[in-house]
Amino acid sequence: MARQIQSIEFSLTRIFMKLFHTGSSNTVNECHVNFGFLPAKYHILIRTAKFLQKFFLCQKIVYVHCLLMTRASSYNGIFMQFGKTKSIQAACQLRDAVCSKIFDV
Numbered sequence: 001m002a003r004q005i006q007s008i009e010f011s012l013t014r015i016f017m018k019l020f021h022t023g024s025s026n027t028v029n030e031c032h033v034n035f036g037f038l039p040a041k042y043h044i045l046i047r048t049a050k051f052l053q054k055f056f057l058c059q060k061i062v063y064v065h066c067l068l069m070t071r072a073s074s075y076n077g078i079f080m081q082f083g084k085t086k087s088i089q090a091a092c093q094l095r096d097a098v099c100s101k102i103f104d105v
Helices: 002-019 025-035 040-057 062-080 091-103
Strands: none
Touching: 002 025, 002 040, 040 091
């Protein structure tokens, strides 16, 4: 999974380099900050949290409930990465916490 994320990050960096006609990764990082573009690993983290949040709401089948118990630790782990100072319980709150950490809002 880490290699796939690195591959996506590399592709996005190259796209930004072509868009802004630069070879500097510092310039690309500055463009990410100025345009409010989160790195791919954070987009994936937020999307995973949204999926798990919706998945936890679908507890109508016993099988799903059993599966939820095994996935609960990964779900809580995602929110605990950014929720040490605040109580984060929803994917939208996670996105705000990630943005404030990345963009120093």
